Amino acid sequence: MRAVRGVSFEVRRGEKVGIVGESGSGKSALALSILRLIAPPGEVVGGQVWLNDRDLMRLREREMAHVRGSEIALIFQDPMTALDPVMTIGAQIVESIRKHRPDVSRKEARDRAIELLRDVEVPLAERRIDDYPHQLSGGMRQRVVIAIALANDPPLLIADEPTTALDVTTQAQVLDVLERAVEERGAAVILITHNLGIVADFCDSVKVMYAGRLVEQATPTDLFRSPIHPYSEALLRSIPDPARLEQGPLPTIPGAPPSLANLPAGCAFEPRCPLGRGVAICKNTAPPVIPIGQGVAECHFAEERWADNETMRKEAAADDRS
Amino acid sequence: MSAQTTIIKRTARPRITFEGVTAALRFILLDPTLLIAFLLMVLLVGLALLGPLLWGIDPLKLDFGAVFAAPSPQHPMGTDSLGRDIFARFYSGAQISLTVGVVAVVFGAVLGGAVGLIAGMSGGWVDVLLMRTMDAILAFPPLVLAMAITIGLGAGIETAAIAIIVTTIPWYARLVRSDVLRVRSMPFIEAAVAIGMARWPMIRRHVVPHIMPTLLIQAAASFGYAILALAALGFVGLGAQIPTPEWGAMITEGLSDALTGRWWVGVFPGVGILLAVTAANLFADRARDLLDIRAE
Numbered sequence: 001m002r003a004v005r006g007v008s009f010e011v012r013r014g015e016k017v018g019i020v021g022e023s024g025s026g027k028s029a030l031a032l033s034i035l036r037l038i039a040p041p042g043e044v045v046g047g048q049v050w051l052n053d054r055d056l057m058r059l060r061e062r063e064m065a066h067v068r069g070s071e072i073a074l075i076f077q078d079p080m081t082a083l084d085p086v087m088t089i090g091a092q093i094v095e096s097i098r099k100h101r102p103d104v105s106r107k108e109a110r111d112r113a114i115e116l117l118r119d120v121e122v123p124l125a126e127r128r129i130d131d132y133p134h135q136l137s138g139g140m141r142q143r144v145v146i147a148i149a150l151a152n153d154p155p156l157l158i159a160d161e162p163t164t165a166l167d168v169t170t171q172a173q174v175l176d177v178l179e180r181a182v183e184e185r186g187a188a189v190i191l192i193t194h195n196l197g198i199v200a201d202f203c204d205s206v207k208v209m210y211a212g213r214l215v216e217q218a219t220p221t222d223l224f225r226s227p228i229h230p231y232s233e234a235l236l237r238s239i240p241d242p243a244r245l246e247q248g249p250l251p252t253i254p255g256a257p258p259s260l261a262n263l264p265a266g267c268a269f270e271p272r273c274p275l276g277r278g279v280a281i282c283k284n285t286a287p288p289v290i291p292i293g294q295g296v297a298e299c300h301f302a303e304e305r306w307a308d309n310e311t312m313r314k315e316a317a318a319d320d321r322s
Numbered sequence: 323m324s325a326q327t328t329i330i331k332r333t334a335r336p337r338i339t340f341e342g343v344t345a346a347l348r349f350i351l352l353d354p355t356l357l358i359a360f361l362l363m364v365l366l367v368g369l370a371l372l373g374p375l376l377w378g379i380d381p382l383k384l385d386f387g388a389v390f391a392a393p394s395p396q397h398p399m400g401t402d403s404l405g406r407d408i409f410a411r412f413y414s415g416a417q418i419s420l421t422v423g424v425v426a427v428v429f430g431a432v433l434g435g436a437v438g439l440i441a442g443m444s445g446g447w448v449d450v451l452l453m454r455t456m457d458a459i460l461a462f463p464p465l466v467l468a469m470a471i472t473i474g475l476g477a478g479i480e481t482a483a484i485a486i487i488v489t490t491i492p493w494y495a496r497l498v499r500s501d502v503l504r505v506r507s508m509p510f511i512e513a514a515v516a517i518g519m520a521r522w523p524m525i526r527r528h529v530v531p532h533i534m535p536t537l538l539i540q541a542a543a544s545f546g547y548a549i550l551a552l553a554a555l556g557f558v559g560l561g562a563q564i565p566t567p568e569w570g571a572m573i574t575e576g577l578s579d580a581l582t583g584r585w586w587v588g589v590f591p592g593v594g595i596l597l598a599v600t601a602a603n604l605f606a607d608r609a610r611d612l613l614d615i616r617a618e
Contacts, residue, residue, distance in 0.1 A: 035516060069517035076516075081509040086531045095527065096517045148517065 002045070003029035003260060005212040013155065016182070016189045018199035018220070020235065021209035024257055027192045030209070031158045034190075035072055036064050051156065070100040073149035075159040075178075079141035079166075083133040089144045090129035093117070096151040116147040119184075120177050139170035143177060150181055157182060158190045163198065175202060196239055200224060205295075208232045211258055211268035218295035226309035228297040230276065231269045267300070275301055355608040362601035366416050366594070373413030381410040381567040390584050400586035403579060411567035412590050418568050419549045419598060422483050426548035427541045429487045434494025435537050441495065442502025443525060453499065456492035464489040468551055472560040479552075479568070482561040486551045490544045497536050505532040535613040542609055546602030553595050569594050 004026045011017050021027050033044045036056065049056040051071060056064065068074075076082035083092060093113035098104055104112070110129070117125035120143040133141055142162065149157055162178065163171035179202060182189050191202060199206050199220060206223050208216040208231065216229040227233040234253045255272040264270055266283045276282030281300050290302040299305070350356045385405035393400045399408035441452040459467065471485035472478075505511065506529065514524045555561030556570025564571060569591035576588025 037512065037516060065518045065520060067518070068515070069519075074513070074516040076509055076513055078509060082513045084510040084514070084528050084531075087527070095519075099518055145513075148513075151517075 003042075003212050004033060007209075007212070007214050009207060009214065009217065011156065011188045011190060014183075014186045014188055015205065016179075016191065016203045018191045018193065018203035018206045019209055019214075020193055020196055020199055020206060022194060022235075022253075022257065025209045026212040027194075027209055028160055029212075031074065031160050031190065031192055034158060035068055035074060037068075037074075066100070069096060069154070070152040071154050072156045072158060073152070073154040075149045075157060075162045076145055077161040077164055079138055079145045080133075082145050083141060085133055088130050088132055089117075089136070090114075093129075093144070093148055093151055096148045100152045112151075113147070116150060117144070119150065119181055120144070120147045121173075122147075137170075138166050139174055142166060142170075142174050146174070146178055146181065150185070150187075153185055154187060156188045156190070158192070160192045161194070162191070163195070164193070171198070196224075196236060208235065211263065212260060213268065213298065215269065215299070216295065216297045218293065218297075222293055222295065226306075226312055228292050228295075228302050228305050228309075229269075229299045230273045230301075234272075234274070267298075353608065355604050359601045359604035359608070362597050363605075366598055366601070367420065369413040370416040370420055373410070373416075377410060377413070379407045379410040381406060381414040382565055383407070390579070390587075393586055399590045400584075402575065402587045403584075406565075408572075408586060408590055411572060412594055414567040415569040415572060415591055415594055416598070418479065418562065418566070419552060419594070422479065422486070422552050423545045423548045423598070423602075425483055426486045426490065427545050430490035430544055430548075431494055431537055431541045433487070434491040435498050435533065437491065437495040438498025439502055439525070439529070439533070442499040443506065443521075443529070449499075452495070456495045459488065459492045460496075462489075464547075465551060465554055468555060469558065469560055472555055477560045477563060479562045479566070482552055482555045483548075485555070486548050489551070490547065493544065494537065494540055497540055498533050501533045501536045502529060505529050539606055539610045539613060542602055542606035546599040546606065549595065549598045549602070553591075 007026075007030060009017070019027050019030065029038070029042075032038050033047075034049050034056070036044065038044055044057065047057060051067070056067060059067065083089065087095075090110060090113050093116060094106065094109040097109045097112055098106075114125045114129055117129060122128050122140060122143050128136070128140075133144070136144065142165070146162070159178065163174055166174060175198060178189075189202075191199070193199060203220055206218055206220050207214045208223070208229060210229075210231050216223070216227070216232045218228070218232075223232060224236065227236055231253075234251070237251045238253065240250055253272055258264060258268050258271070264283070266281070266285050267273070267276060267287050270276050270279075270282040273282065276299075279300075285300070287298045287300045287302075289296050289298055292302050292306045350360050383406065385401065385407075387405065388397070388401050389403060389405045391397050391401040391405075397407050397409065399412055401407055402411075437452050437456065441449040462470075468482070468485035468489050471488060472481045475481035475484065511524070511528055514528050519527075552561055552568070553570030553573070556568045556572075557574050559571075559574070562568030562571045564575070572591035573588045576584070576586075576591070579585075579587040580589075
């Protein structure tokens, strides 16, 4: 079965791209395949990943090891387990620096590690550097994980649910830290999350993933004002909102994502779709990629829905101007 | 946050320092089990090292004028059928047993640990081949296998040590392998790969430190086993040969004397074995309680 199918997108220097989708939609599998970290027996069966005119899928394992950490760095979900508990955080940052630049002396690497900790706003960095992970709080550990990812100034960072393991106030702080750090460095970010709120704040563009495909790609503004794909709309509706609570319980998306081993012939969302359920074309034909506004959507109804939303967008744009 | 508001406990890289050693000693003194094990070990190691200097009687020297002397100030543990001083033979036996124990533990832990590490990290047919070999060794009762190996290689202390090492390797290998399987699935291993670390440096820095507690506990337990097995091999005549003052062999010699009331010939080497094995097992048990992260 294929967890990621026919996904294609580009990330420009300094761009912050959000990938959203529910559990099992293939978000993490996508991130791991970019870095070629899919664990056996899983494998990447095809496709290309171009980074500055090189196809990563064709690199040798040695060259790929060099790309990891120095050109593409991964920020992990759970800072409690992403750090080695028997090494000081300083040693782990230094390790990341010296792995890619063996000519840097231990002393220089240590100074650089302190700087990195300051960049991610760890207080008293020069003392904290000798702490072990268990001596730090979750938020501080996630900052260390970010510092390790930033150690070699990679042009691309992939953050896989970087704030999921943190409480809400800490989430906001850590995201601020991440945003400042990548903006200073001009690094691009692929942010993988199921939290649409984070995407709205952080990202320049959003990609909605469902059953291994990108079903909608749009700017956050367009997506939040007028989602084209019914799945995007359903996702937006299921965000808790105090105003909506009065109207009854939070809407959920009925059913469950399809089994990837047994995908329907047509649109993967058809059995759960409020618009297309039972509609012949949705059931039998996989929807084409339709360019819509500044993005694309994979839905048979995309053009109609875009036209329907036209007035809504204009009003919203007028609101913005006034 | 100003400097005076925060006093952060500094923990530097693991290194043997004076402070570290005193902290370890204080820890041992406050833990009754460890204290007993520690004192027994100090006693035996002290006798093994200082005995020859302070007592200075040749453990092989025959004295037919003092055959079967009962314990007295002159011969604290008495003498045997050939008039040899049993106290001198006791601490010489301690030297032999402790040395074989250390050698067996070092080789067993290094070889068995390496087998477990390679099997656990490689997986696939390498894992199957190594672990089925270990199972084959484990299929024999350890002492029977050790006896078979010493018979094959020729009786003696060195071959007994080799036999003991062979029988302990599978224990280390199995434990280390299961630890490696646990550690290698941890996210920080994936994180190490994601910063571009190559396989072996990653194993050395991020896997090996995590298997050390397991290795240490098993080493302590194996130390007791090694001393006991050496004595057992000596007792049946496959280990140290007469007249070597080895505890197991000494018990064999004292066996018939015990029937005629000369209990001290066989009892003192027995006490030596008891003390050494007790110390090793107490230490191993306590270390298991303190270090085993799975027990938490």
